[in-house]
Amino acid sequence: MKKEIKFSLVYRDMWQSSGKYQPRIDQLVRIAPLIIEMGCFARVETNGGAFEQVNLLYGENPNKAVRAFTKPFNDAGIKTHMLDRxxxxxxxxxxxxxxxxxMYKVKHAQGVDITRIFCGLNEVRNIIPSIKYALEAGMTPQATLCITFSPVHTVEYYTAIADQLIAAGAPEICLKDMAGVGRPVMLGKLTKAIKEKHPEVIIQYHGHTGPGLSMASILEVCENGADIIDVAMEPLSWGKIHSDVISVQAMLKDAGFQVAEINMKAYMKARAMTQEFIDDFLGYFIDPTNKHTSSLLLKCGLPGGMMGSMMADLKGVHAGINMVLRSKNEPELSIDDLLVMLFDEVEYVWPKLGYPPLVTPFSQYVKNVALMNVMSLVKGEGRWTMIDNNTWGMILGKSGRLPGKLDPEIIALAKANNFEFTDEDPQSNYPDQLDEFRKEMKDNGWDVGPDEEELFELAQHDRQYRDYKSGIAKKRFEEELQRAKDAELSNKGFSMEEVKKFKRAKAEPITAAQKGQVLWEVDVKSPSMAPEVGRMYHADDTFCYISTLWNTFDKVTANFNGRIIEVCAQQGANVNKGDVLAYIERVEETA
Incomplete structure (x- = not known):
């Protein structure tokens, strides 16, 4: 029997690789016990990356989300891990x-055990300080190698970086194959090279399934000494996401490895609950193409999780590009034509920009330059006319050293713009700011929270945190969700009247108990306008008042938790007993 291979469920990344959002706090708390009951996971990825930002966009407290999601796993002895950049x-x-x-002090206090530290450039100067900070805070720093396929990203290149990260105190190494383009044999050789030199170091493999190499890669790294494999589960496995735990377990068991058994009853329950989350609202923000694998990803090397945003970009410029082509009496392009053009341009741009590994945020930078180049070329203009400041920062060295050499054309362009290159430690460009944020919290009367977690959120995501505190974020999300629901019905060919009927069919009417005039809101002395679509009401909330002929104000309560989907009576409207005031769609109480 070969060595034991453990599994880590990347529940956060399953969602982030699928669409824009992730489950709410109440949903995460419901799924956690089922993940534990499955009995096959030694680790679960709970947060990190865009997790906290998404909570803020919902209008939810991200610190409560992390604490609530990690607690069941902490209690069960399952290690939790996060992703940090x-x-x-x-x-x-x-x-x-x-x-x-x-950040590390806060996340450790919130119940996160391991932090997966990566730099999109594999720049050790950006990773080593985080290893130190994590160790000081009591977390396990898992140093990461961002895997891609290019002439400069060799086994020797990666092992040299791994040596430096291990020497700096990292007890674990993650091979982060974010686009799934790492070639299986190369990944096996890399795993073996690290293990032979550092047998005590834990190696965890994270591979996306986009171009279809992941199962071969998993087998190769396991045969060469890997310890832990990141996996997903249905209905969010395969496609641009990750391999499913059932298939990985079967393959490794057949190869003679020791692997945990899967409680299939719990798996099916967790699978059904995850689908429930998709059906509830998350599916409105999942691009269906992210459920497809594509060999085209081998050509451009872009992460599968970017396909959704990339397709949105292409759809946004499609009409404009064809308008230009029509004006030049040239044939129009389909979306597929544009996609191939963009892939070709990424392939052209990438080496000229020094082969930055195509992972957040550098994958976005390269894709954006390629898209701008495509638009310029269609117009008959030259390349490189639109490069944003963040991309210039990468080019000039402000984010760290690029793996490859910049093309002379790019260097000349920088000099023509009077830009200066730098090789200073990237952190030196960004001075401390916590005192400024402490002052802002004090001025606003905001509590810094236990372990200063609220201070951290403001400092980390200042714009989103302010929107969360003001309530703008929650309102914006509810409006976005309603638009997505309406758009889905409209895309199916339904008229606005039919859309209204569908929405009403899923809702319950709130009716007037007697004849009178509608006064919205609780302050009857200064009544305001009718509530907006998407507004949340709880069972005991005052919905409105009915002003009667006898100068009484009869309170109408919501009676159940729900969101407004349609307002039928405006402020001051005269209604009869039984008239519908509004329709509310029931929702579960959220944390």
Whole structure:
């Protein structure tokens, strides 16, 4: 019998690789016991990356979400792990050092055991400080190698980086094959090279299934010494996401490895509940193409999780590009034509920009440059006319050293713009800021929270946190969800009247108990306008008042938890007994 291979469920990444959002706090709390009951996971990825930002966009407290989701796993002895972006912390752009230090103290206190630290450039100067901060906070730092396929990303290149990260104190290494383009044999050789030199170091493999190489890659890394494999589960496995635990377990068991058994009854329950979350609202934000594998991803090397945003970009410029082509009497392009053009342009742009591994945020930078180039070329203009400041920061060295050499054309363009290259430690460009955020919290009367977790959220995601505190975020999300629901019905060819009927069919009417005038809101002395679609009511909330002929104000309560989907009586409207005031769709109480 060969060595034991453990499994980690990347529940957060399953959602992030599928669409825009993730489950709410109440949903995460419901799924956790079933994940535990499955009995096959030594680890679960609970947060990190865009997790906290998504909570803020919902209008939910991300700190409560992390604590609530990690607790059941902590109690069950299952290790939790998060994803962090090194210099960028949990966001898409650099974070001051004092904010980075606070992050590990906060996340450890919230119940997160392991932090997977990566830098999109594999820049050790961005990773090593985070290893130190994590160790000081009591977390396990899992240093990460971002895997891609290019002439410069060799086994020797990666093992040299791994040596530095292990020497800096990392007890674990993750092979992060974010686009699934790592070639299986190369990944096996890399695993073997690290294990032979550092047999005590744990190696965890994270591979997306986009181009279809992941199962071969999993087998190769396991045959060469890997310890833990990241897996997904239906209905969010395969496609651009991750291999399913059932298939991985069967393959490794047949190969002679020791693997945990799967409680299939619990698996089917968790599968059904995850589908329930999709049907509830998350499916409105999942691009169906993310459920498809595509060999085209081998050509461009872009992560599968980017396909949704990339297709949205293409659809956004499609009409404009064809308008330009028509004006030049040239044949129009289909979306597929544009997709192939974009892939070809990424393949052209990438080496000229120094082969940055195509992972957040550098995959976005390369894709954006390629898209702008395609648009310029269609117009008959030259390349490189539209490069944003973040991409220039990468080119100039502000994010760290690029793996490959910049093309002379790009260097000349930088000099023509009077830009200066730098090789300074990237962190030196971003001075400490926590004191500024402490002052803002004090001025606003905001509590810094236990373990200063609220301070951390403001410092990490200042714009989203302010929107969360003001209530704008929740309102914006509810409006976005309603638009998505309406758009789905409209796309199916239904008229607005039919859409209204569908919405009413899933809702319950709130009616007037007697004749009178409708006064919305609780302050009857200063009544305001009718509530907006998407507004949440709880069972005991005052829905409105009916002003009667006898100068009484009869209170109408919501009676159940729900969101407004249609308002039928405007402020001041005269209604008769039994008239519908509004329709509310029932929702479960959220944490």
């Amino acid at each position: 090194g210099l960028n912390g949990l966001r898409m752009y650099p974070v001051p050092a004092d904010v980075r230090k606070l």
